[in-house]
Amino acid sequence: MGGLRDPRTARLIVFRVGVVLLAAVLIGRLWQLQMVAGEKYRLLADQNRLREVDLPAPRGVVYDRNGEILARNQPSFTVEVVPGDLPEDEEGEPEGSGDALVLDRLLAILARPVGEGSTAPLALDIGGSPTPAPTAAPAGGGKPAPTPDPRSVIKERDPWVMPRPEIEKKIADGRLGGAYRPITVARYIDEETAFLIAEDAVNLPGVQLVLEPIRDYPSGALTSHIIGYMGHIPEEQLADYQERGYRANDQVGLTALELGMENELRGTPSQETIEVDVNGRKVRVVGESKPAVPGYNLVLSIDLELQRAATEALQAAFDRSEGFTKANQGAVIALDPRSGKVLALVSLPSYDNNLFAKGITDEAYKALLDDPLLPMYDQAIAGMYPPGSIFKTIVAAGGLQEGVINANTRLGDGFDGANDGIIWVPNDFVPWDMSLAQPFYSWTHKYGYGHGLHNVRHALAVSDDIFFYELGGGYRDSFNGLGSKRLGQYASAFGLGEPTGIELLGESAGLVPTSKWKRIWYAESWLTGDTYNMSIGQGYVLATPIQMANATAAVANRGTLYKPQLVDYLTDENGDVVKPFEPKLLRKVPVDPRHLDMVREGMYGAINFPDGTATRVRVPGVVIAGKTGTAEFARDWNKDGKPDRDDKDNLPTHAWFTSFAPYVDPEIVVTVFVANGGEGSGVAAPIANEVLNAYFAAKNPPEQTGPADVPTATPEQPGIAPTPAGGAP
């Protein structure tokens, strides 16, 4: 047993040193990683495990005044593939054969043609509806769906399916890291296909269906101009929206109330931090997660049934029209003169906003934009037209208020000696030479008679143009008229020339012309003839249907101009009222209620005097007041470079009718506009009649208008008795 020689002992000592050195190096490196660079790695570890997840806030639902849903959130189906859940390749099969089995099957289902309505709607039981339960439908609910607008036949967006090579590549990429992160392979697939995929789940391991809420508009084209639609944030506004907390791919309201009420509808999205494992699967929520707050629901003052009745009446009028007066565009507005709340706001033609909810195809969008009838254009708020004779209510109110006339002042034909429906206006520059005078006609002229002399009440009832020419422009030295300046002032006082401020964007201001305006735009002086034209709502004055409805409301309620409002109140997710939208006063019209009563009487006469212009408007048990309008305009459909004229050499006309009812304590104003419709009395008034019928029929019982209900607010009411208040002007 020889002792160990020195070199060995020495080498064992070196070995010891080696061991100590090893420990030192390893601990040193450990120190470097944990102590020196620890912060960095801690951060990286958190990046690994923590994910910020958006908690979207459900958008508010929109109801009409009776609880009918006008806009809600509807599930849309997205197909996802989870690479980690796809079947393993079979032994001996080529790589990817397991994936291929599933993909073959899935793509076959997705590619299968959609049945043309042959299959009954499939009830899908996937999760709860994201939409709050609608409040109980009002009595008489369950009406059939509106007749489909021909435009909704435009093909809906095709389902989007990722091309197969791309899917395979994504699956391969997914396997390398995050095999459980789903890959979206198809979007916007229809319910039927989604149902087939759900049914075939056994054969489709790794395939999952995801519900993504999209906006659904049950009333579709009926309320498109009120509700609007949503879409991606327009690129040029992206920065603004992002400043307000939006993400680049968020959907936002783009038109109408979806846009105007975006802040209320949107709610407060939230985020939560979740911890995920290496496969991206959620392990737990880190910290406190603030739940997303759903957007407020809008309850509109719109009555869907009235909206439907107005739409159908207007559409029926279009369908009846033909030839020279073929009408395709128009608007009907019903509002409550006591508050300015809008009950119906119809603009035709319309479009189906559901097209946008699914992401409209470029072709369909282009078709809508290129349509010459402008279905995307809201005639009711954006269309500017000569108001025609319904403007006379304003002229009458101004004339009475300014003392230009009083209730008994009689003007009209015969002022110039001949009762022929013509008035001759001297040339402004050579007034002494009547051979240069210009004739102005009343609408009766073409029927071969004149009006004679009328007081203002009767002049409104029979729509005596001569009376209003004279009231507005005066007549030679015999009578001093209101003048263009004061005409303009009163038009402005009744809300013309400025947007009404309804919650919809894109409202037009209309035009209240002045002599200065004419000088700037036409480089011409303002002539007496211009004042004459303006006095009967022709010439340069332009108004939107909503402005005329609102002006009518101010007459009906004897002087209060409200801002028209569509939203009645906001409710939160529990249905509790969050914010009522109180009536908003624009101004008190500077006309004495006594004078407005005179105008009201004139409007009463138009319906109820035997020689009124709209005597066929009748609602059983309700006294109605109204005013017809037939506004000439120039068009050139035959493209001969000259304004079109009919066989009697008349210019085409827009048909107007504005009305309120009941005569005592009016609660509804109905204004109808039919572009190129012809006579206001024959075309527009019947539409308003149908709307009023629908309104009062639904209101039941009809004894509302009985004398017992008459308050003392308006003492001298000729309308209490259904008999006309005599022809005595």
Add this chain to the structure above:
Amino acid sequence: MRVAISRRFDWTLLFLALLLSGFGILMIASALSGNEVLKDYPWRQALFLGVGIILMFVAAAVDYRLLTTLAYPILIFFLGALVVLKVIGTVAGGAQRWLTVGEYFLQPSELTKIAVILALAHFLSSREDKMESILTPILGFALLLPAVGLIFWQPNLGTAMVVVAIGAIMILVAGLRWRHAAFFGAIGAIGAVLAWRYVLADYMKDRVLMLFDPSKVKPEDLYNVQQAMIGIGSGGWLGRGLFRGSQSQLHFLRVRHTDFIFTVTAEELGFLGAAALIVLFGLLMLRLIRIAGQARDTFGMLIVTGVTAMIFFQVLINIGMNLSIMPVTGIPLPFVSYGGSSLWSTLIAIGLVQSVAIRHKKIGFDT
């Protein structure tokens, strides 16, 4: 005799070995917590440990001097096992390293290391007085060749390198002359260059390259190294807490119960825990070298040296890999990593060391 054995038995070594093994079970339990498929692995490892302790005592009880005659047959037996493995071995992980026994896998290469240590110790001790001849180290390396070749052929570059390193240390400690060392150094350098160009498989080169230029490495290899760095780095002083390391518990770290168990330790127990583990290994190895120094004969001394070298290199390569200062190779951390074959071969090696310690020389006993 029994009293003598128990008095001479190195309890410190046993204590350190059991401490490390027990620690390993704990870390395996933490690394695999929440894993339904592998949930019984900590218990399996405990079972392996129980069997391993018996094997250790058996090895300790056998007088190592009896093994002189058995050293070569044992080596031949394991070489044969490696050949069999190559022929009928289970294909797993691209490398044939396992023999299936029931539902367990056996890794003969682990035990082959012991056989190589015994054979080389026997050879070198028998040529103790011929160290002046360059033939001795050459023959010594030649003895390693079959084993190294077969393990490399599995392919298992890491273990093959460990076997070469063990041999080199044993030959060094046996009294390699410096001029011979220089010669082998030169041979080794040339060999390395040749091996790089002609022998090493691409994935092996990648793992070496990864150390010097991470951009040259395949992403799937780079991934786990980065995750390990993140795991270790985020540990801080005291760690994220046992069972609470996000990198381990959320499975960002792969093979965390075997090759990367040190990362789990560093992440969950922090600098203090991981440094303590390294210190424990240091103490164990110093204890082993002390036993080597007190060995009764050269054979015993070289056995212990071989065992120490085995643990040394495995710790160096495994923890070095965890800390990104060594290439990625499938070398387990002795005692700690999950795996019966590794644990058993390590415990058997400790048993052999005990056998040497029990029969140490008198002078050592008095000091």
